[in-house]
Amino acid sequence: MARRGLKICCLTSVVFLVILTIIIVTLSLTVFKPKNPLVTVQPAGLNKIQFNGTGIRLNTLVTIHNPNYGSFEYKNATNYVNYHGLTVAELPLRQNRVPARAKVNMTTSTDLSFGKLLSHPNFSQDVALGYLNFTTSATLPGKVNVANILKFRATTYINCYILFYIQSQDMDSKCTTRLKI
Incomplete structure (x- = not known):
């Protein structure tokens, strides 16, 4: 029995x-x-672009939306701003945490090297057309935390294509992201 x-x-x-x-x-x-985070870049503030002696300051609002059920905490990183393949600015990204299923807004200012822009052969043609075409890329290494139970390393790759209209000081952007675990 x-x-x-x-x-x-x-x-x-x-x-x-x-x-x-x-x-x-x-x-x-x-x-x-895991789903890829959504990133948008928009102009920020009244003075979206400011010309100074050595460069152009571009003020932007970067929004990161995390659709996952786990938070993502990334370490310090660098965002590279390129103009037709030439790096014209580096933007340090401070360590931050993007909560699960939430949005984080970051206001940034980027100083674009005026000398590098002027020396590029496409610059005068783009100014005549009324826009500047930039790309940005960043790699964010960090950790994913799901309900304080599952913790693992992950890296987010961000590439943005930014079309800046000189006359209106407005911009269009399209960002692609990829989360690798």
Whole structure:
């Protein structure tokens, strides 16, 4: 009789573990599957662009939306601003935390090297057309934290294409992100 009770207990435990495993795998492949963060870049402030003696200061608002169920904390990084492949500015990104399923806004000011812009062969043509075309790239190494239970390393790669209109001092941007775990 005791043997039969032991068999029922073992069978119940195995069935429970199989069901629990199926639930965990299903959740990890659907709800908890990592999604790429969404990044937008917009002009910020009344003086979106300021000309000074050595460069052009561009004020922007960067919004990072984290659609995941885990927060992402990244370390200090550098965002490189390029004009037709030439790096014209570097923007340090301070360590920050993007909470789960939340948005974080960062106001930044970038000083673009006026000398590098002027020396580029496409600059005068772009000014005549009324816009400047920039790309930015950043790599954010960090950690993902899901409910203070699962913690693992991840890296977010961000590339933005920014079209700055000189006359209106407005900009259009399109950013692509990729989260690698």
